[in-house]
Amino acid sequence: MDRREVAAVLAYIGRLDPRTIPAGTGDARDQIVQWQELLADVPFATAHGWDVREAIRAHVLDSPYPILPVDVARKWRAYRRDRMERHTDPTPDADPDDPAAWRTELLGTRHAVATGVAAPSSHRQLAQGSVRDVEARLAVVGSSIPPAVRAALAPYRPARAAREAAVAAGQPDALRVPCRWCHADKGEPCRSRRLGLDGHARGNAPRTRPHPTRMDLAVAELARQGIA
Incomplete structure (x- = not known):
């Protein structure tokens, strides 16, 4: 000033x-x-x-x-x-075989951004895409994970594979309701809990299949929604 x-x-x-x-x-x-x-x-x-x-x-x-x-x-x-x-140096228009001119243009761009004369160049910035476009693509594909990839991942996530198989077979999704037996929350797999002589849990391993009481609760919840 x-x-x-x-x-x-x-x-x-x-x-x-x-x-x-x-x-x-x-x-x-x-x-x-x-x-x-x-x-x-x-x-x-x-x-x-x-x-x-x-x-x-x-x-x-x-x-x-x-x-x-x-x-x-x-x-x-x-x-x-x-x-x-927030600035990414754009490629100078000067001849790269002329280092002096190339460097002068690069420094000039940086100085213009630093002094507020020019806006930062963010040509490498990841911008949010159209949500409608993503939803339309997912509607066509059916899932963000291709079927072949889903099948290849099944051995590494047996609980998820069993859940998807049950839903595909027309059975209710047990993970939509909590489990009253092992107290697993919605969306969480059931766990095998063994109680010791002192009354405390000795095991907490996730189960591939939900507890029967959870399945019964899921069936009842599905029937209640159908009546409503």
């Missing part, structure tokens, strides 16, 4: 926080010199989200202390750091 912009900033600060208004003309001149010395590389505003007035207003609202030029400089550095962390 130049001296005129610094003077405008100090006038804005004085309007928000009268404690910062200097007592005399000499003090005001010294204040402008000090602020301009520390904020020479800080722009007044950019086209990509930075406005020194917003930084000042946020400080006045959040801090009980009068704002100092270093507070503004730190906010600007945080803004620059955030922009550079």
Whole structure:
């Protein structure tokens, strides 16, 4: 910022926080010199989200202390750091066989992003796709896991395979209800619990098939939903 912009900033600060208004003309001149010395590389505003007035207003609202030029400089550095962390260097248009021109263009792009002149380049950023497109594809495929892959994974997840086989055979999904025998929650497989002489569980291994009481509860729940 130049001296005129610094003077405008100090006038804005004085309007928000009268404690910062200097007592005399000499003090005001010294204040402008000090602020301009520390904020020479800080722009007044950019086209990509930075406005020194917003930084000042946020400080006045959040801090009980009068704002100092270093507070503004730190906010600007945080803004620059955030922009550079979100920036991916695009491939320069210069001839790669000309290292000097290639490097000059690359550094120029980085400087433009850091100073707020240009927006960060995020051409490698993963963007969220259309949910409707994903749902339509799943409706056509039927599942996000192909049948061949599902069959290959069956030996490694027997509980899930048994559940899918039961549902395919028209049986109720037992994992939609909790188990009253082993106290497994909905969606969790039943577990084989052996009680010791002291009454405490000695085993907690997951079962491939649910307990019969859980199956009965699933059948009753399915019948109740059918009646409703």
